[in-house]
Structures are given as C-alpha cells and as structure tokens.
Amino acid sequence: MDAFHLLKSISKHITLDAEEEKYLKSILLPMTMKQNEFIENTNEVTRYFINVNEGCLMTYYTDKEANDHVLQFATAGWWTGDLNSFTNGAPSIYSTKALTDSKVLLIPKIQMDELLKRFPKFEKYFRIIFQNSLITHQQRILRNLSMSAEERYQYFLQKYPTLEQFVPQKHIASYLGITPEFLSKIRRKMMEK
Amino acid sequence: MDAFHLLKSISKHITLDAEEEKYLKSILLPMTMKQNEFIENTNEVTRYFINVNEGCLMTYYTDKEANDHVLQFATAGWWTGDLNSFTNGAPSIYSTKALTDSKVLLIPKIQMDELLKRFPKFEKYFRIIFQNSLITHQQRILRNLSMSAEERYQYFLQKYPTLEQFVPQKHIASYLGITPEFLSKIRRKMMEK
DNA sequence: CGTCTATTTGAATGTACTCAAAAGCGGTGG
DNA sequence: CCACCGCTTTTGAGTACATTCAAATAGACG
Numbered sequence: 537m538d539a540f541h542l543l544k545s546i547s548k549h550i551t552l553d554a555e556e557e558k559y560l561k562s563i564l565l566p567m568t569m570k571q572n573e574f575i576e577n578t579n580e581v582t583r584y585f586i587n588v589n590e591g592c593l594m595t596y597y598t599d600k601e602a603n604d605h606v607l608q609f610a611t612a613g614w615w616t617g618d619l620n621s622f623t624n625g626a627p628s629i630y631s632t633k634a635l636t637d638s639k640v641l642l643i644p645k646i647q648m649d650e651l652l653k654r655f656p657k658f659e660k661y662f663r664i665i666f667q668n669s670l671i672t673h674q675q676r677i678l679r680n681l682s683m684s685a686e687e688r689y690q691y692f693l694q695k696y697p698t699l700e701q702f703v704p705q706k707h708i709a710s711y712l713g714i715t716p717e718f719l720s721k722i723r724r725k726m727m728e729k
Numbered sequence: 730m731d732a733f734h735l736l737k738s739i740s741k742h743i744t745l746d747a748e749e750e751k752y753l754k755s756i757l758l759p760m761t762m763k764q765n766e767f768i769e770n771t772n773e774v775t776r777y778f779i780n781v782n783e784g785c786l787m788t789y790y791t792d793k794e795a796n797d798h799v800l801q802f803a804t805a806g807w808w809t810g811d812l813n814s815f816t817n818g819a820p821s822i823y824s825t826k827a828l829t830d831s832k833v834l835l836i837p838k839i840q841m842d843e844l845l846k847r848f849p850k851f852e853k854y855f856r857i858i859f860q861n862s863l864i865t866h867q868q869r870i871l872r873n874l875s876m877s878a879e880e881r882y883q884y885f886l887q888k889y890p891t892l893e894q895f896v897p898q899k900h901i902a903s904y905l906g907i908t909p910e911f912l913s914k915i916r917r918k919m920m921e922k
Numbered sequence: 923c924g925t926c927t928a929t930t931t932g933a934a935t936g937t938a939c940t941c942a943a944a945a946g947c948g949g950t951g952g
Numbered sequence: 953c954c955a956c957c958g959c960t961t962t963t964g965a966g967t968a969c970a971t972t973c974a975a976a977t978a979g980a981c982g
Contacts, residue, residue, distance in 0.1 A: 555884070570915050589880050597871050597874075598965055599875045603875070605874040605875045607869055607871060608869065609869055619860070619863060619867065620864045620867070620868070620976090621866050623860060623861075623864065624864075631978060635866045635958090639890055652853070656849055656850075656852065656853065657849075659849065659852035659853045659855075660845070662856050662860070663852050663853075663856035663859060666856060666859035666860045666862075666863050667812070667816060667855070667859045669811045669859075669863050670812060670817075670859050670862050670863045670866060671812050671816065671817075673866035673867060673870065674812065674813070674866060675813070675862060677800065677866065677869060677870060677873070678790050678798055678800060678871060679872075680870070680873050681790075681798040681873075681903075682790065682792045682798045682905065682939095683905045684969080685969080686972070699793065704928065704929095704930070705928075706928065706929080710874075713873065713874045714928070714970070715970075715972080716928080716930095717929085717930080717931085717971075717972085717973095718969090718971070719759065719929095720929060720930050720931080721930085721931085721970090723929095723930095724930080724931090731979095735963080753943095783957070877937080878937080878938070896960090897959095897960070898960075898961070899961080907938070907939090907961095908938075908939060908940085909960080909961070910939075910940085910941095910961085910962080910963085911937090911938055911939070913960095913962050914962085914963085915936090915963055916961095916962095917962080917963090
C-alpha cells in the first residue's frame with residue numbers, strides 16, 4: 537500500500553513509532569479510482585474519511601434544482617469526504633468523485649475512533665489538521681463576502697495554480713459561486729487586458 | 730473566576746480531574762468587557778484565544794473600502810478570535826468586539842501550547858471543537874453558494890433565534906453577505922406575506 | 923468521423939447594490 | 953421633560969453585477 541502523502545502529512549505534526557505506523561497502515565483501505573468514479577452514495581451515512589494519495593477528487597453538494605456546488609477539491613495529502621455525515625452519522629448530502637484517475641486511502645469510522653483511543657497522539661494530528669482547515673474555511677467565507685467574482689477567480693488561480701490542469705472550468709465556477717457562463721465572460725475580460 | 734460555560738463545553742467531550750481543572754483555571758485570564766469594547770488590535774499578532782462566558786461578541790474583517798464583514802457571532806460557551814493569527818503568528822486581520830456587556834476568558838498562546846503538552850487530553854477537546862466548527866463553516870459556505878439572500882436570512886432566524894436581541898440588523902446583513910438596505914427590503918417583503 | 927459534453931457568445935432578465943433622503947430610536951444635557 | 957444629536961433602519965430611484973436561456977463553437981473520446 538502506498539501511503540506516502542498521508543505519512544508525509546502526519547510527520548509534519550507528530551512522530552510515529554513503528555507500532556503506531558504499523559497499526560495505522562493496518563486500518564487503511566487503499567482504493568484505486570477511475571476518472572468520474574464515486575465513493576459511497578449521497579443520502580447514506582458516510583463510512584469513510586478519505587485521504588488522497590494520488591490524483592484529484594472533488595466533494596460537492598447537489599441542490600433541489602440539480603445545481604452542483606463544490607465544497608472542496610482535494611489533491612495528494614488532503615483529507616476529504618462528508619465530515620458531518622462521518623462525524624455525526626447524518627445522511628450524506630455530498631458526493632465525492634474522482635476528477636482524474638486517483639488513489640485514495642479510506643479510514644472507516646470505527647477504526648478511526650479506535651485509532652484515536654489507542655494512540656492519542658493522533659488526536660494532536662487531527663486537531664492540527666482540523667484547525668488549519670478551519671482557518672482556510674474562514675478565509676474562504678470572507679473572500680465570498682468581500683470580493684467580486686473576478687477577484688475570487690484571480691485569487692483561485694494564484695492559490696491553486698496546478699488545479700487548472702485537472703478541473704473543468706464549470707467546476708471552478710461552482711467552487712467560486714458563479715455560473716460557468718459568467719466565468720467564461722470573466723476570462724474573456726481578463727484576456728483583453 | 731467564572732468559567733461555567735467553558736467547563737460545560739469541556740465536560741461534553743472529556744472529563745477533567747482536579748489537577749487538570751486547577752491548571753486550566755490557573756492559565757485563564759478573565760476579562761470584563763463593556764459594550765463596544767475591543768479585544769486586542771488589528772494588524773498585531775493575536776495573543777489570546779477567547780472563550781465567551783457571558784454576553785455576545787462579534788469577530789469581523791474590515792476591507793480596504795472600510796466595509797465590515799462578520800465572520801462570527803459568539804455567545805456563552807463559544808470560542809472566538811483570529812485563529813489564523815493565534816495559530817500562525819500572522820498579523821491579525823480581524824477585530825473582536827463586545828456587542829453587549831460581556832465576560833470572557835482569554836488563553837494566551839504560550840499557555841495554550843503548554844496546556845496541550847502537559848495534558849494531551851485537551852488535544853481531544855480541541856480536536857472535537859475544531860472538527861465541529863469546521864463542519865458548520867462548510868455548511869455556511871454551501872448556504873452562501875446555493876441559497877438566496879432571503880433564504881439565508883430565514884435560515885439565520887431559525888438557527889440563531891436569540892441573536893436578534895443582541896445584534897443590530899446591519900451586522901446580521903454583513904454576516905449574510907448583503908447590505909443593510911437590502912436586508913431591510915427582505916424584511917418588508919417577509920412582513921407583507 | 924460522429925457524438926457528447928464543455929465552453930463561448932449575446933440578449934434579456936433579475937437579484938442585489940449604490941446613493942440620497944426620510945423616518946425611527948436611544949441617549950444625553952439643558 | 954423634551955429637544956437635539958448620532959446612529960440605525962427604511963424607502964425609492966437608478967445602476968451594476970451576475971443569471972438565465974438559447975444557440976453556436978470548440979474539444980475530447982470512442
């Protein structure tokens with residue numbers, strides 16, 4: 537099993553001994569995904585928290601009018617999935633799909649609880665992961681409140697320059713909270729300058 | 730010192746022994762705030778993470794055009810402040826002020842680090858706090874992406890019915906990402922029905 | 923090459939904003 | 953006690969940013 541990016545992420549914040557690393561690896565479910573494949577189903581309770589080892593996934597919400605809204609893109613090393621469903625056992629409202637052929641590691645909910653219980657060191661790791669993620673979510677909320685669509689797009693390009701390769705424009709538009717048509721117009725306007 | 734709501738929040742997730750509770754109390758700085766008073770200053774590094782024991786605070790960002798954008802309202806038991814500045818030592822871009830006379834508890838950054846080191850049990854507490862907060866931030870992002878201003882206001886009223894008492898309409902408008910004038914028009918429209 | 927989906931383009935529309943002025947509301951001092 | 957001040961909320965007219973809808977064009981894949 538290849539857990540390179542996960543172990544890299546972990547080693548930034550805590551140091552595992554051989555036993556801890558072995559145990560962690562024993563509970564991870566590696567999974568290979570083809571482009572456009574999904575993990576689990578909307579409306580069911582999420583059983584897994586997902587770490588991306590290779591490729592790019594997208595987690596999004598589909599509203600009653602069948603419009604998609606992208607919560608997150610996730611590349612190597614990132615965690616994704618429906619955290620609310622995973623944590624609280626609520627039916628999932630998100631879909632998570634592969635934008636490219638990908639390799640992911642799944643942690644089942646029960647194993648995650650057991651991991652935290654047996655090796656409290658992982659509490660620190662996830663505390664830091666969630667803390668950092670919370671900070672970036674706060675910043676995204678403020679960008680949505682204070683910046684125009686064009687400014688948000690410019691920020692996106694500068695912050696995630698590599699994502700453009702994987703991600704169709706319509707999904708970037710959705711992440712930014714605008715329609716694909718309007719993003720197209722923004723791009724034209726930016727080219728003219 | 731009155732740490733009632735903080736201890737209540739903690740006891741939901743972990744159980745403290747006498748020593749842990751004593752140590753925790755020893756590092757908390759109680760502070761009384763009059764309405765419209767601020768904690769710390771924008772542009773400086775945040776030294777404290779803030780827990781509200783009584784009253785209501787607001788954390789907001791002021792952009793270049795001097796428009797305020799509300800990140801969060803915090804009532805009894807809630808944590809607030811500039812988490813990015815606190816965590817990463819960046820200059821603060823938020824202001825935190827009291828909307829009513831309030832009582833808060835401050836944890837200095839250094840003491841927080843020491844607390845987590847000496848009593849790793851608190852890693853679990855903050856892991857859960859940040860995890861839950863992350864979930865609510867994700868949900869807020871999706872509401873901003875998928876709901877109209879009126880729908881967001883209705884959701885706000887239903888979710889935080891008590892906040893209306895403390896919070897001027899213009900700040901609710903700011904939290905929702907609209908102008909006070911437009912919120913006023915939404916309210917009129919809702920009355921007419 | 924044909925099919926399917928993504929992107930672009932343009933016209934009409936709608937949601938939310940800006941600006942300006944009036945009305946409401948709370949506190950303070952004469 | 954009420955008159956005035958400062959701030960918030962309301963109202964209306966005009967405007968701008970972004971959407972909708974429809975059609976054309978471009979790209980990707982078998």
